[in-house]
Amino acid sequence: MKHLIDILDLSTQEIDELIAVANDIIAHPESYAHRCEGKKLATLFFEPSTRTRLSFEAAMYELGGHVIGFSDAANSSSAKGESVNDTLQMVGCYADIAAMRHFKEGAPLAAAVKSHIPLINAGDGGHYHPTQTLTDLLTIQREKGRFDHLTVGLCGDLKYGRTVHSLIAAMSRYEGVRFVMISPRELRVPSYVPEMLREKGLRYEETDDLDAAMPYLDILYMTRIQKERFSDEKEYLRLKDSYILTPDRLVNAKAELSILHPLPRVNEISVAVDDDPRACYFRQALNGKYIRMALILHLLEKAQEKGNSAAFAGDKDVVFDAAVCNNPRCISTIEQELPRAFRVRGGKRRCVYCECEA
Amino acid sequence: MKHLIDILDLSTQEIDELIAVANDIIAHPESYAHRCEGKKLATLFFEPSTRTRLSFEAAMYELGGHVIGFSDAANSSSAKGESVNDTLQMVGCYADIAAMRHFKEGAPLAAAVKSHIPLINAGDGGHYHPTQTLTDLLTIQREKGRFDHLTVGLCGDLKYGRTVHSLIAAMSRYEGVRFVMISPRELRVPSYVPEMLREKGLRYEETDDLDAAMPYLDILYMTRIQKERFSDEKEYLRLKDSYILTPDRLVNAKAELSILHPLPRVNEISVAVDDDPRACYFRQALNGKYIRMALILHLLEKAQEKGNSAAFAGDKDVVFDAAVCNNPRCISTIEQELPRAFRVRGGKRRCVYCECEA
């Protein structure tokens, strides 16, 4: 069974195909209005996320299908101690495809192990959020017409911002892409990101100066400094206003700059920027619906094919043992019977669910 | 874009048309069963209201459309600090029309400012609830066959009862209507209501004696004394039983009296009254579905037309300045970037969102 847990589960060719389908849907929505008739999507949201959930639901309805599900953990069976794996096996009796949002890292992967319906990761804690990345990629493609030879600025909370990490991972597969990572020192990207970029021979810079970087950017990806990621509220209050985009900051920007934001925003982009034609974030929200339509179609089609192997089964680098993952945000810390599994690569041992080093 | 924020956004002619369409839907439901095929309604309920939400959802389904949304604030992006305006712009990517319930006064108006889909106010705090008023009007029309020359009794909590205020505003546009406002002294209508009625030259009385008023009424509109409106629980307990309708109180009522109630009731109408043919409140709940069907059709049709201006844009009496609204229940008190705006009329300055005097 083919699932989408991590954006890297998709080859660049598959991403190109999804984008082509999304563009075709935008051009000919009526041809897709009945493609999923009689099919059901389950939206399993163990933590609330209105935008992502509504985007999935709108996508399924525009394909002619139906939606069942829940929008927070309190209304789910997990409150009674059920494993995500059991939840998904149960849901597989009622729906044809599922999207899962979970507060624990690795939960969708853990859930997918035995699933006989395709599962889409709709965000697992601070870990992955591949449909956001697909949305970002469709937006870049529609605004820029290409993925290569772009200077991509990423601004705000780069430490905890999973959408940023995934976008860097996805864009690093294209030629001539250059990253400018703009954040306060305390919120820089984790060290594995520059390591990965160096390995791939890609150009990047880290800076805390948005204004200095502005003139060089083709894309400016703004992110929210999320209150819920801070344990210290004072630290949050000190930093949250550091990187607010206002019209006067855009004076030196390129005319063809594209400003993206995963939304919701708080105040990191001033409302006055909305009327600037370079502001793409509401178009981006709309693209989110279309790429999810393409993805649902793609996975339902793949589900017909046999032989897709589940999750990490058959991966020779994976060892199963009794060790416990040290990451308190990992799904393996709350599920008793989940097989403990670690991937050994380059002398390092990482939990297969959350990918933290063990 | 045409929205419905306040019942007075609709002319009496528009209300007549909506009622005519609702009556036609009741007579020929099958002709309407596919009118909204492929369309989506978003129900954005920042505070729970089962009846209103289910009524909207049933309406959309009976028109052949779909529904997405959320049923409480905890499951919405607002928990992350998003403005209602951003929420509605986002939702506009996923739905064709939206209904919003919010705990803050003026929230739907604030949300509608930039919306490119029609928005229906489904209740904003103690402020407006125009679809309830439309429901009441359809019920009066169906039960009485007319709006003019009726004696309308309003009983219970007239101070905080927004459905009462809106019904008075709507009915005061018809000829020969007389209001009997029955409540304990502490829960009388706000002073602007009698002022408005005097200005319009309409007859009204204020009394605390339900039994004395009973024989004269064509309509008796009962309301719940809402616990959540009282800061002092003792005061609530003392007053809540003051105006309970029982079968023996109806002995002196007209044979053709119509008893309305917006529901839910607690105990202000005894269950024993339900079997009286003069009890209209469950028929009223049913009418709520039909008038919402008519309204959804009307606003979707209007959305095709160009040139409808948004909200208070272009209103020459509106001034924008930095002053803050004094009403703690106003949406402007919780949204940082909402333009502060006041309407100046007759020497008074009122917040455009909540209409409180500033």
Place this chain on the structure above:
Amino acid sequence: MKHLIDILDLSTQEIDELIAVANDIIAHPESYAHRCEGKKLATLFFEPSTRTRLSFEAAMYELGGHVIGFSDAANSSSAKGESVNDTLQMVGCYADIAAMRHFKEGAPLAAAVKSHIPLINAGDGGHYHPTQTLTDLLTIQREKGRFDHLTVGLCGDLKYGRTVHSLIAAMSRYEGVRFVMISPRELRVPSYVPEMLREKGLRYEETDDLDAAMPYLDILYMTRIQKERFSDEKEYLRLKDSYILTPDRLVNAKAELSILHPLPRVNEISVAVDDDPRACYFRQALNGKYIRMALILHLLEKAQEKGNSAAFAGDKDVVFDAAVCNNPRCISTIEQELPRAFRVRGGKRRCVYCECEA
């Protein structure tokens, strides 16, 4: 109006018919895909239950209908003090059939009294859960081909496990059925169960030894020891692991044993048992959808017929008086205007709602 409150509301003939329809749906799903077009199911969940709710919703969608409703009490009008009877009368304006889950015993019966749409009890506290029993019966029929002459083991929490009580009641109507009730002494079935079995002349045993009972069983019905039923957490922790099913315990079981579980499970069945062909519980979850489809069709058909009497109206053994039910979990303890009613039979007086002795 025909409702389903208690599994014994259905004759064995009606159950046979429902099972026959469910089997026909499984064989020919396409013939049922449009049966409920234009119809709406209301799912009224005053306490969360994902599985049951999703199962009902999937059932309605696979019949071509729509679903409205709520998934917890916080989002319902009951938070404002509305009676379940009023809720159902209101919902009857918006939906064609309803399923209710409630935390109070007898709530669905109380709600059904005046309803003009069919109501399905989707679980009322620790009292009834007839659609789970129908699910269990369909599973037994599909796995075993018959209901008579079976040895049925019931294991776990037999004291509070309402699914167990209902299954025993339903199976006790078939010939030659023998029950083996396996539980710690503290969690044995209530005394009325063995009394009822003795009255009917059925064979049964009570034991605390799962391993000794295993070789004789045709069916093993496992249940969760539910944390929420214990007031003392230590007692819960001491007992919860007592009856865990593992592969080695199945060594002496029959080759054609069928293992059932209402789900969700916590750890009472080891995940390692899932791959055993005797494990039926995920097939059982799937059967839950099909039997609910059959039930919805059955009740909607019956709703066309006139003359079905509501609830306990016309029951000569029922007396109405002012006495209050002693059971704190009974719906009559929280609803002011609900008629107090008791059924007198065999010298005993039982509350009609919760059936507790008064």
